Amino acid sequence: MFHFRWGFAIALYLAFCPSIGRCQSTVDGAAMLKDVQALDSILRNHDLLNGSDLRSLNSRDDLLSAVEVNAPLNRLAWAQLIHGWLRSANDAHTRVRFELLADSLTGSLPPSSDELLRINGVWEGFAPGPESARCARVAWMRHTWPWIGTLVLNDAISQRSDVLAVDDGGDYSLRAGMAVVDHGAFSRWIIRDFSSGSRSAFKRAFRQCVRVLDKAQLPILLDLRGNLGGFRTRRHAVLSFFLSQAEWPEERESKIGADDKFLGPLIPPMPALRVHRRTDVPLAVMVDGLSFSASLLLADALLFSDRAHVFGVLPLGQSGGCSGSPVDHTLPGSGLVVTVPTLRTTMGKGPLAPFDLPDDASPEAGEQAWARAVQWLLSADLDSPR
16 A cells, blocks of 8 residues: 555656656657658748758758657757757747756756856757857856846746846846946947836836936947847837837838738837937947847847947848747647747848848957947947938
8 A cells, every 4th residue: 555655646746747757758750750740830831941041951851860760869859950950040939949848858947057058068059040059158157048038047047037137247237128337438228138027117127228328428339139039119119219200110010921022011119118308329239149039120220220330240030020929839749849930020121131240159259349339339420320
């Protein structure tokens, strides 16, 4: 009777703690085939499935080769193969849900910092896009891995809070994802995302930042490095501080896979709160390999309107548009969760194109980009969009 009770208790524990039961799980050939078929169905309207990019084709061949071998594969290894294909889209919205995978395999989120930061380690490949692993390492050091939430040094995880310390040498904190830093000759407005904090917390933080910037009347460096996006209403609020609505470029939204001739309806201005006084000081925008979505749409709007110059290294995504409204899908074979966007936002009237920035995620490239931005900003009276 004693052994029966213990056996029953262990069975219940495993049933309600899937992270334990799946920790050492493998995926067989039949399950892999189900996953590939599901991905084909989910991505049938996406360039990832229909494109001719060599990296994407090779990554997909790796998936099919694993299916043909028909030998059991470790669940993490299978997730790496799938994510290797998804990340070739260079789209942070198209990915394996790293946080759910880490939780199911380790029983605690996140894995140790040493394990996450190990060069060529098993977790490094889960950065959201190609060539962003080095940016991910920097983001970890700054506690800003947006795609897995707010990470802290003791390997615990919490939901994004209204106040978050940032460790990049500055004595300040982020409120609702933003802060203003006084650099003497210019002000830096850091916006790590457009989703942190409640609506009221964002409004308070935004008003405080705008008040400080308006009072200083110094050139502004808008720091969007590591910003993977968020709410359109918050992006529009920031844009309204720099441009009147009459100057905003056209913004349209359509379903991914829709005919390019139909650009979708115009998106009207919808700022989370209105700014009554706009600033006309010189403006530089910084992006990096982890900037994406709303942050790039904001950079585009300022760039297309000749309101700012953009500096940094080549970000995720393209100039002129971005994917959005991602939806989670559970793959039927492995149980992995993949995230796939459903909508595409286009900015302005030009075609999608890579940003005219260096494709180099090294720390040295980031330092050079910072130096160029500051140099331009401090001489902006000689070379200003305004």
